[in-house]
Amino acid sequence: MRAGARATLLIVWLLALAGLGWLVAQRLKVSTDLRSFMPSPTTPDQRLLMEQVGDGPGSRLLLLSISRSCASCARGTEQSMAGADAQLAALSQGLASALHADKRYSQVLNGSFDLGALDASLLPYRYLLSPTLDTQPLDEAYLADQLQQRLDDLSSPAASLLKGLLPRDPTLEVLKLAERWTPAKSPQVREGVWFSPQDEALLLVQTTAAGFDPDAQQQAIDGIQRAFHALPGSAAAQLEFSGPGYFSVVVGAQTRQQADWIGRISSVGFIALLLLAYRSFSSLLLSALPIASAALTGIAALTLAFPEVHGITLAFGFTLLGVAQEYPIRVLSHRRAGEDAVQSVRALWPLLLTAIASACIAYLAFYASGVNGLKQLAVFTIVGLLVAGFSTRYLLSRLLPVRVRDVAQMRWLARARDFVDRLPRPRWIPVLMALVIVLMLAFAPGPFWQNNLAALTPLPQDMLQRDGRLREALGAPDVRYLLVLQAPTEQGVLALSEKLQPQVDALVAKHAVDALELPSRYLPTVALQRQRQQALPDRATLQHALNEAVQGLPFRPDLFQPFLDDVETARQLPPLTPEHYAQTPLGQRVAAMLVHRDGHWLGLGTVSGVHDVAALQALGESTNGAVRLLDLKAASESLVAAYRTRILQALLVATILLVLTIAVALRSLRRAWHVLAPMTLATFLVLAVERMAGIEVSLFHLVALILAGGLGLHYALFFERDTGDAAEQRRTLHATLVCVLSALLVFGMLAWATIPVLRAIGLTVSLGVAFHFCLSILMAPHASED
Amino acid sequence: MPATASSSAQVLISALGQPAPARTAFAEARFMQVLDRPLVVSGELAWLGGDRLQRRVDHPQQETATIADGEVTQQRAGKSPRRFSLARAPQLQVLLDSFVALLSGDAGRLQHAFEMRLSGDPAGTWTLSLAPRDAKVAKTVASIAIDGAGKQSRCMRMQEADGDLAIDLLGPLAAKMPAQPTREALQALCRGTP
Numbered sequence: 001m002r003a004g005a006r007a008t009l010l011i012v013w014l015l016a017l018a019g020l021g022w023l024v025a026q027r028l029k030v031s032t033d034l035r036s037f038m039p040s041p042t043t044p045d046q047r048l049l050m051e052q053v054g055d056g057p058g059s060r061l062l063l064l065s066i067s068r069s070c071a072s073c074a075r076g077t078e079q080s081m082a083g084a085d086a087q088l089a090a091l092s093q094g095l096a097s098a099l100h101a102d103k104r105y106s107q108v109l110n111g112s113f114d115l116g117a118l119d120a121s122l123l124p125y126r127y128l129l130s131p132t133l134d135t136q137p138l139d140e141a142y143l144a145d146q147l148q149q150r151l152d153d154l155s156s157p158a159a160s161l162l163k164g165l166l167p168r169d170p171t172l173e174v175l176k177l178a179e180r181w182t183p184a185k186s187p188q189v190r191e192g193v194w195f196s197p198q199d200e201a202l203l204l205v206q207t208t209a210a211g212f213d214p215d216a217q218q219q220a221i222d223g224i225q226r227a228f229h230a231l232p233g234s235a236a237a238q239l240e241f242s243g244p245g246y247f248s249v250v251v252g253a254q255t256r257q258q259a260d261w262i263g264r265i266s267s268v269g270f271i272a273l274l275l276l277a278y279r280s281f282s283s284l285l286l287s288a289l290p291i292a293s294a295a296l297t298g299i300a301a302l303t304l305a306f307p308e309v310h311g312i313t314l315a316f317g318f319t320l321l322g323v324a325q326e327y328p329i330r331v332l333s334h335r336r337a338g339e340d341a342v343q344s345v346r347a348l349w350p351l352l353l354t355a356i357a358s359a360c361i362a363y364l365a366f367y368a369s370g371v372n373g374l375k376q377l378a379v380f381t382i383v384g385l386l387v388a389g390f391s392t393r394y395l396l397s398r399l400l401p402v403r404v405r406d407v408a409q410m411r412w413l414a415r416a417r418d419f420v421d422r423l424p425r426p427r428w429i430p431v432l433m434a435l436v437i438v439l440m441l442a443f444a445p446g447p448f449w450q451n452n453l454a455a456l457t458p459l460p461q462d463m464l465q466r467d468g469r470l471r472e473a474l475g476a477p478d479v480r481y482l483l484v485l486q487a488p489t490e491q492g493v494l495a496l497s498e499k500l501q502p503q504v505d506a507l508v509a510k511h512a513v514d515a516l517e518l519p520s521r522y523l524p525t526v527a528l529q530r531q532r533q534q535a536l537p538d539r540a541t542l543q544h545a546l547n548e549a550v551q552g553l554p555f556r557p558d559l560f561q562p563f564l565d566d567v568e569t570a571r572q573l574p575p576l577t578p579e580h581y582a583q584t585p586l587g588q589r590v591a592a593m594l595v596h597r598d599g600h601w602l603g604l605g606t607v608s609g610v611h612d613v614a615a616l617q618a619l620g621e622s623t624n625g626a627v628r629l630l631d632l633k634a635a636s637e638s639l640v641a642a643y644r645t646r647i648l649q650a651l652l653v654a655t656i657l658l659v660l661t662i663a664v665a666l667r668s669l670r671r672a673w674h675v676l677a678p679m680t681l682a683t684f685l686v687l688a689v690e691r692m693a694g695i696e697v698s699l700f701h702l703v704a705l706i707l708a709g710g711l712g713l714h715y716a717l718f719f720e721r722d723t724g725d726a727a728e729q730r731r732t733l734h735a736t737l738v739c740v741l742s743a744l745l746v747f748g749m750l751a752w753a754t755i756p757v758l759r760a761i762g763l764t765v766s767l768g769v770a771f772h773f774c775l776s777i778l779m780a781p782h783a784s785e786d
Numbered sequence: 787m788p789a790t791a792s793s794s795a796q797v798l799i800s801a802l803g804q805p806a807p808a809r810t811a812f813a814e815a816r817f818m819q820v821l822d823r824p825l826v827v828s829g830e831l832a833w834l835g836g837d838r839l840q841r842r843v844d845h846p847q848q849e850t851a852t853i854a855d856g857e858v859t860q861q862r863a864g865k866s867p868r869r870f871s872l873a874r875a876p877q878l879q880v881l882l883d884s885f886v887a888l889l890s891g892d893a894g895r896l897q898h899a900f901e902m903r904l905s906g907d908p909a910g911t912w913t914l915s916l917a918p919r920d921a922k923v924a925k926t927v928a929s930i931a932i933d934g935a936g937k938q939s940r941c942m943r944m945q946e947a948d949g950d951l952a953i954d955l956l957g958p959l960a961a962k963m964p965a966q967p968t969r970e971a972l973q974a975l976c977r978g979t980p
Binding site for chain 2: 085151152154155156157158159160161163166167189190191554555556557559
């Protein structure tokens with residue numbers, strides 16, 4: 001190709017890439033909801049789990065602690081401790097009132113007595129919400145007793161607390177409701193707010209955003225931090241977070257950070273390796289073009305096929321595209337002195353095409369998994385591999401410089417090839433390997449599969465400990481168990497909840513569970529509200545009872561006018577429904593506990609401190625499934641197991657297709673054996689070695705095994721190729737060495753990461769590459785054999 | 787002159803100091819807007835040392851309120867104790883600050899919490915007026931006045947911002963609480979010579 005034509009081709013290619021880049025920038029919408037990477041649930045419990053993972057009341061809770069920062073904790077006299085408590089309490093109050101007004105938070109609790117829990121416009125509803133009227137009519141005897149108690153209150157130190165309430169609420173229904181609505185097991189209250197035994201002020205914040213949407217959680221956390229830092233005196237204190245939403249943010253940030261620095265180091269190493277191998281800048285730069293094209297076309301295909309692209313798809317996709325780097329490397333290593341690159345490629349193309357086709361088949365298995373995120377991954381990698389392969393064949397080959405060093409001339413390579421050729425290749429190697437693998441798998445310690453999703457994104461131990469500590473101090477609900485109530489209507493769920501309450505109270509009394517919060521705790525049924533309404537006396541009756549009750553007491557005669565008005569209003573009120581209630585902060589709390597699905601309603605009871613699971617499960621007996629205890633951990637494990645089964649099935653189909661493809665491409669079962677046997681053995685060897693090391697196999701290990709298998713297939717294909725040309729054999733060895741070293745560099749670095757997902761991929765692929773390389777050499781036919 | 791007033795106030799307060807635990811009888815009349823006659827209770831106030839104060843009511847009903855570690859615990863015969871934070875009851879904070887400071891003779895603490903003014907003769911009858919410095923507290927408690935004679939506090943008058951008034955007769959004077967007290971009668975009693 002002439003220089004002018006080459007320049008034109010290069011410019012057109014670069015322009016096309018720029019165009020693709022523009023398209024991607026315009027259309028790409030990255031989503032971060034982890035749920036699109038989870039399998040579609042099949043059982044009702046799994047479906048509920050998927051909803052709860054994001055939207056459940058437990059997963060949307062942020063646990064906050066405010067402590068003195070250590071600049072001020074040096075002076076620790078008793079006097080300054082009291083002062084510090086007051087300071088932290090003021091910060092807690094300031095933060096709570098700032099967040100109350102913010103739509104991003106549906107509930108903010110800090111232990112302070114909060115009349116605002118019941119909206120001012122809803123105040124007359126207290127007579128319908130409070131259980132007082134169920135046992136006690138507002139008659140003369142009750143009022144007289146209550147008024148006498150209020151008089152005692154007025155002469156007590158609590159007078160100032162009650163003085164304002166007295167005219168409107170002489171029976172203190174508002175206080176009864178506030179007590180009813182505070183978490184059953186709440187922390188110590190000092191200076192009016194919750195404190196932990198470690199002297200931190202504690203807050204509970206429920207976010208409107210889903211718990212496992214790291215972006216939205218990040219915004220919620222940023223909002224809290226901004227509000228906190230705007231408070232006077234916040235500089236001397238430290239705000240710390242815990243809870244599922246915070247963890248998803250931390251894990252995301254940590255993974256990105258580690259992947260970034262590992263990526264930077266391995267990129268530098270990779271470039272250095274290629275420069276060393278080919279001693280040509282222009283070859284290096286040009287060989288990056290197929291990969292860039294692959295990545296951009298892959299993303300462009302995703303933006304066309306899916307409304308949103310998941311962040312994890314992109315991260316894993318680039319990793320999996322690593323296979324495509326082999327195509328330009330093969331071409332570069334197989335150049336002969338004086339030969340046109342197009343000619344070199346032509347000779348390699350049948351083999352490259354087989355490699356591309358088989359990698360695509362392996363990745364097709366992801367598509368068959370039925371998981372949205374993995375489908376995206378399949379589309380991205382398959383499109384990317386095809387583009388990388390074809391652009392290497394038809395574009396890159398026309399751009400590479402004509403004058404190159406033939407690697408076959410390098411003396412060390414000749415020596416290395418001789419060494420490889422002299423290696424003994426006994427026929428019993430596969431049998432021995434298979435035996436070793438079977439033995440290792442049989443005697444490996446621990447369970448085979450890792451079913452715990454959380455184990456893959458574990459948190460630093462100190463963070464988990466703090467979470468446990470805060471959760472215990474705050475009595476925050478367990479994220480593992482939920483009591484699920486099912487009924488055809490919302491009111492049905494509330495009625496069920498009311499019916500269940502006595503049994504639940506009995507369980508709490510028996511210490512089977514520390515607390516169990518049912519939806520009816522916040523909102524009684526319409527029927528019960530009506531019943532209470534009917535128990536309210538009319539104005540004249542109440543006025544008469546009050547007049548009698550107040551006899552002999554020093555209260556001002558017209559003092560209780562607001563009380564009479566409120567009771568009269570309460571008699572006329574339409575009963576409070578969840579929709580109406582949802583306008584208020586407390587209604588939001590109820591809304592989170594009531595879920596409408598498939599024509600029926602579910603009520604979610606949150607559970608704290610489970611001591612006797614069997615007793616809780618017994619609640620559901622003889623209810624025909626209307627009440628059941630949902631174990632989110634068990635549901636998630638069954639989900640992972642089902643997910644894995646589907647992937648394994650898809651892999652099985654992919655394997656059969658792969659054998660067929662290789663056999664057809666090589667037109668010989670014996671040759672196909674030489675390619676597939678080392679690949680299969682190496683794959684199982686990785687599995688066996690990891691199992692011996694006590695590693696439980698997760699989905700990420702499976703993904704990494706497939707990637708390593710794709711690389712190994714290349715090694716085996718090229719080693720098996722018998723050209724009868726010693727120089728070509730040397731070039732094959734060179735290309736494979738470069739590929740192996742670059743893969744070891746990139747994935748070996750990843751194996752050092754502390755994030756288990758990254759480490760799983762790094763370790764598995766590195767081991768895989770090493771085993772595939774060794775086995776494909778040891779099991780390749782001897783050059784002299786035929 | 788304010789300087790001498792303040793220093794004579796300090797001398798007076800130091801002279802009032804007693805070792806803990808210090809106990810004194812009290813009788814309190816509360817004049818409240820929600821009531822058309824005052825509420826009268828009597829019992830014993832005790833400073834247990836540190837920031838711990840106990841207010842025991844014997845008449846008309848047994849009740850004990852203890853302030854300790856920023857928390858108020860209220861106990862009534864036959865009922866489970868009620869607890870709330872001191873921060874929610876500014877009067878109690880004021881009571882604690884003034885009473886403990888007076889009983890322990892801690893002028894510095896009084897000075898820290900209140901604007902002080904002494905009138906009368908420290909050796910004869912005197913009145914110590916205290917206005918809370920904390921604006922939040924001042925929203926509930928407007929002022930406190932302590933009347934005394936020599937080294938004896940006789941009366942404590944707490945004027946709340948909403949117009950309610952509590953008058954505590956202390957020590958031997960507690961026995962002199964009239965059956966139907968009026969503000970004027972009690973104030974005269976407080977000012978009167980022993």
